[in-house]
Amino acid sequence: MLRVDAPQTLAEFLPGAAAITVLTGAGISTDSGIPDFRGPRGVWTKDPSAEAMSTIDAYVAVQEVRRRAWRSRRDSPVWDAEPNAAHAALVELERAGRLRALITQNIDGLHQRAGSSDGKVIEIHGTMREVVCLSCDLRTPMPEILARVDAGEDDPPCAECGGVQKSATISFGQALDQDVLDAAITAARSCDLFLAAGTSLTVQPAAGLCLEAADHGARLVIINAEETPYDELADAVLRRPVGETLPRLVRIALGTGG
Numbered sequence: 001m002l003r004v005d006a007p008q009t010l011a012e013f014l015p016g017a018a019a020i021t022v023l024t025g026a027g028i029s030t031d032s033g034i035p036d037f038r039g040p041r042g043v044w045t046k047d048p049s050a051e052a053m054s055t056i057d058a059y060v061a062v063q064e065v066r067r068r069a070w071r072s073r074r075d076s077p078v079w080d081a082e083p084n085a086a087h088a089a090l091v092e093l094e095r096a097g098r099l100r101a102l103i104t105q106n107i108d109g110l111h112q113r114a115g116s117s118d119g120k121v122i123e124i125h126g127t128m129r130e131v132v133c134l135s136c137d138l139r140t141p142m143p144e145i146l147a148r149v150d151a152g153e154d155d156p157p158c159a160e161c162g163g164v165q166k167s168a169t170i171s172f173g174q175a176l177d178q179d180v181l182d183a184a185i186t187a188a189r190s191c192d193l194f195l196a197a198g199t200s201l202t203v204q205p206a207a208g209l210c211l212e213a214a215d216h217g218a219r220l221v222i223i224n225a226e227e228t229p230y231d232e233l234a235d236a237v238l239r240r241p242v243g244e245t246l247p248r249l250v251r252i253a254l255g256t257g258g
């Protein structure tokens with residue numbers, strides 16, 4: 001039942017959706033100046049070696065990989081990025097009591113910066129805003145560790161145990177946090193509308209959340225510039241920029257204009 005750009009369909013069921021679970025991907029943050037790693041102009045597309053260097057095995061084994069990673073974290077566009085209109089729209093949806101959960105594949109923390117509650121945001125790929133020790137699990141705010149990098153430590157060890165530290169994100173070859181994943185699956189199964197925005201839906205298990213939602217009776221709406229493998233399953237597909245389309249859908253849902 002593929003309906004590309006189906007305003008009538010959206011007007012039929014968006015206003016009645018009471019428990020909306022949203023899944024966001026890189027496409028929601030590109031308007032904030034954060035490049036999409038997998039998109040046509042993405043970092044990995046331009047430099048394939050960057051992807052090979054981002055496996056957990058390489059990170060643990062090779063200090064030069066860790067030095068590069070710390071330089072790249074320090075220079076990340078995330079620190080100067082501001083949330084955009086799409087992030088803000090999801091804050092409105094939460095404040096109206098209509099947001100079941102906000103699952104994100106992003107590690108930039110922009111949903112919380114925009115005002116989304118920690119209790120609503122499920123970061124399935126972790127967050128860049130914290131550092132974790134791979135030996136003792138100590139967590140430290142990223143700015144504290146980046147201050148050490150700026151002061152000359154090119155691979156800052158854990159202050160407690162001396163272990164290797166990394167951003168609290170899921171690297172290639174690293175398992176997702178089971179509790180976080182369980183929370184995401186529960187949120188997908190217990191919504192009446194599942195809205196995927198700015199994600200190509202090609203990375204599992206995030207993409208499979210669409211199936212979980214549909215199998216449990218939710219409507220499925222997809223906003224993404226390119227096709228996704230779940231378009232055929234969706235009630236509506238909007239191949240438009242997330243930055244203007246997501247706020248428009250939230251306005252329709254909340255009855256504040258379309």
Ligand SMILES: [Zn+2]
Binds near residue numbers: 135136138158
């Ligand atoms: Zn430690």
